[in-house]
Amino acid sequence: MLPHFLDLIYPPICCACGKTLIKNEKHLCTYCYLILPIENFNLSNDNDIAKVFWGRTKITSAATLFHFKKESKVQRLVHEIKYHGNDQLAIYLGELFGKRLTQVSTTIDGIIPVPISHKKLKQRGYNQAERIAKGLAQIMDLPVLEDLIKCNSAKSQTTQEGMFNRWLNVINSFELPEVIDDVSNRHLMIVDDVVTTGSTIEACILRLRQIFPNLKISVGSIALAM
Numbered sequence: 001m002l003p004h005f006l007d008l009i010y011p012p013i014c015c016a017c018g019k020t021l022i023k024n025e026k027h028l029c030t031y032c033y034l035i036l037p038i039e040n041f042n043l044s045n046d047n048d049i050a051k052v053f054w055g056r057t058k059i060t061s062a063a064t065l066f067h068f069k070k071e072s073k074v075q076r077l078v079h080e081i082k083y084h085g086n087d088q089l090a091i092y093l094g095e096l097f098g099k100r101l102t103q104v105s106t107t108i109d110g111i112i113p114v115p116i117s118h119k120k121l122k123q124r125g126y127n128q129a130e131r132i133a134k135g136l137a138q139i140m141d142l143p144v145l146e147d148l149i150k151c152n153s154a155k156s157q158t159t160q161e162g163m164f165n166r167w168l169n170v171i172n173s174f175e176l177p178e179v180i181d182d183v184s185n186r187h188l189m190i191v192d193d194v195v196t197t198g199s200t201i202e203a204c205i206l207r208l209r210q211i212f213p214n215l216k217i218s219v220g221s222i223a224l225a226m
Contacts, residue, residue, distance in 0.1 A: 015080045015089050016073035027092045036074065037067050039224070043104045049224045052198040057205045060187060061106075061218045065097045068194055068223035078194055078223055081128045090128045090193070093222050094135020101220070102140060107187050108218060110143045111136055112208075114192040114200055115150040115174070132222060133191045145188065150174060170203040176211055187216035195221040 012021045014029035016036065021029055028036075043063045044050060050062035066074045081090040101108075113129035121127060133144045150173055190201050198219075205217050 015086065016076055027089050032073055037069075037072075038100075039064050039067060043101065043106055043218070048226065049195055049219060049221065052195060052224075053202065053219065056198070057202050057209075058217075059205070059219055060216045062220070063097075063101065063104075063218075064195065064221045064224040065093065065100065066223045068225040074223050081131070082124075082193060085125060087126045087128070087131045090126075090131035091135040091138075094132035094137075094191075095139050096135075097132070097220065097222060098136040098139030101136070108140070108142060108189045109186040110145045110183070110188050111140075111220075112145050112147065112188050112190045112204070114190060114204060115146070117150050129192050132193060136189075136191060136220070145183070147176060147183075170200050171206075174204055174207040176207065182212075184212045184214050187218065189218045189220050191220045193221065194223045194225055195219070196225040 012025075013019060014021055014025070014032055015027050016032040017029060019029050021027075039048075043061045045059060045061050047062060048067075049064045050059065053059050053062070066077075068074050068078065077089065077093065080086040081093070111133045113127060113133040116124070116127050116129070130144070130146065136142070137144045190204055192201060195201065201219055208215055208217065
């Protein structure tokens with residue numbers, strides 16, 4: 001009875017529009033769920049998100065759930081999971097993403113969430129990419145491999161202007177633990193909340209390939225900012 005009583009005092013609201021949710025709605029109202037700009041979905045190496053990495057690093061495939069625009073419902077969702085502590089929404093969006101991925105052919109063996117610094121983890125209380133990966137893993141029945149560690153030295157990407165400056169900011173930000181499972185012949189998907197220039201994910205891929213040069217890597221994100 002307690003959850004129902006609390007819902008009367010603090011009714012759950014849609015994370016995209018702020019309207020009160022009704023029975024059986026979860027995180028999103030039905031209207032927002034239907035009109036959100038879901039990407040024309042395919043898991044390939046020549047869609048919009050894959051093109052971000054052309055000429056920079058080799059990926060097997062790439063997929064995103066939404067296109068990101070400023071002042072949009074998608075931006076509100078991203079801000080909810082990134083700045084407002086809504087980790088359950090992050091898991092839910094990962095589940096939506098996973099349901100889309102299961103509709104296409106995929107050989108992915110595991111998921112790597114893009115790590116964040118210890119400072120950000122302490123401030124935020126969780127890594128939003130890890131929560132997204134958790135939702136994905138639950139739907140796709142895959143392991144989440146948190147092998148990468150992000151150093152505290154990197155500045156926030158949001159303060160860096162231009163692709164080159166973002167690249168310089170992250171190139172030395174990642175390291176692998178001394179003891180790590182051999183994933184040389186596996187196909188892993190690196191997952192983040194939003195892909196903009198792709199510099200962070202590119203740095204992750206290059207660091208992994210220093211140790212595992214034959215590793216197959218795909219990219220996934222909740223949103224693509226263009």
